[in-house]
C-alpha cells in the first residue's frame with residue numbers, strides 16, 4: 001500500500017466532510033438571510049452582522065468563523081472583521097436570478113434527511129416517495145431552477161424552436177408537465193400573453209405552491225394548474241408546445257408517459273425537454289457536477305421513481321438513453337438542441 005496515497009485520500013475525505021458542513025452552514029446563510037445581510041456591505045464586525053441580520057449573536061459568531069474556514073467569507077485579523085466578497089454574493093445572495101446557487105444548499109438537508117430510509121431501501125427495495133420530501137423539498141427544487149426559467153427559458157431557450165415561438169405569439173396551447181411550482185408555465189404565460197397555459201403535476205403540495213405562486217405573480221386567472229397525470233388529462237385540440245423540465249428521468253413509467261405526451265402534442269407541435277447535463281458513459285462523468293447529480297439521484301430522483309414502482313432512471317440519464325426513450329415513444333424527429341449550459345441538456349421532440 002502506498003502511504004502517500006492513503007494520506008492524500010484521507011485529505012480528500014476531510015475535504016468532502018468539510019464540504020458537507022459548508023453546505024449546511026451555507027443553507028443557514030440563505031435561509032436566515034445572513035448572506036443578504038452581508039451583501040455589498042464590505043468589512044463587518046461580528047456585532048454588525050448580528051445587528052444587520054437580527055439573529056442570535058453566539059450562532060452568528062460561530063457561523064462567521066465556520067464560513068471563513070470554508071472559504072466563503074474573508075477575515076481580516078487586524079480589524080477582526082468579516083467580508084462577503086462581491087463575487088460570492090453574486091452567487092449566494094441573488095435569489096431570483098439565473099446565477100443564484102443557494103437553491104443547491106437548500107436541497108442538501110432535504111436529501112440527507114432521507115439517507116437512513118434510502119440506505120434501508122438498498123436492502124429492501126422500494127424507496128422514498130416524492131411526497132415524503134415535504135414542502136421544503138418542493139421549495140428547494142424551485143429555488144434551484146426558477147431563476148433560469150424566469151430569465152432564460154422564453155427569451156433564449158425557446159428561440160431554438162422558432163416556428164413554435166412564432167405561433168405562441170398569436171395564441172396556441174401549452175402544457176407544462178411535471179410543472180413543479182409553475183415557473184416554466186409562468187414564464188411562457190408572461191412572454192406569450194395570448195396563449196393558454198396548463199401546468200400538470202401529480203403532487204398535490206406542488207400544485208398548491210404553483211397556484212399560490214401564479215396568484216402572487218398576477219397570473220392566477222390566466223393559468224390552470226392540475227394535480228393530474230398525463231393519462232387523465234383531456235387532450236382537447238392538442239398542445240402546440242409541451243414542456244417537461246427536469247422531470248423525464250423522475251417518471252415512474254417513462255415510456256408510457258412519453259407516449260401519452262406524443263398523443264397530447266399536435267402533429268405540428270413540439271415537446272421541449274430540459275434534463276440534467278450528464279454524459280452517456282460513466283468514464284465521462286468523473287467530475288464534481290456528475291458526482292453531485294449521482295447523489296441527487298440516489299437521495300431523490302432515482303429513489304422516488306423506485307418507490308413508485310418505476311425504473312429509477314436516475315439523474316444522469318444522459319442523451320443517448322433520453323433520445324432512445326423519445327423515439328420509442330413515437331417521436332420521429334428527436335434533436336439535442338444547441339444551447340450551452342453547465343448543468344442542463346435540452347431536447348426537442350416532434351411527431
Ligand SMILES: C[S@@+](CC[C@H](N)C(=O)[O-])C[C@H]1O[C@@H](n2cnc3c(N)ncnc32)[C@H](O)[C@@H]1O
Pocket residue numbers: 130141142145146177178179180181200201202203206229230244245246247250251252253257
Ligand atoms: C425535479 S421536479 C421538477 C419540477 C419543475 N419542472 C422544475 O424544473 O423545477 C420533478 C417533477 O416531476 C413531477 N413528476 C413526477 N412524475 C411525473 C409524471 N408521471 N407526470 C408528471 N409529472 C411528474 C414531480 O411531481 C415533480 O414536481
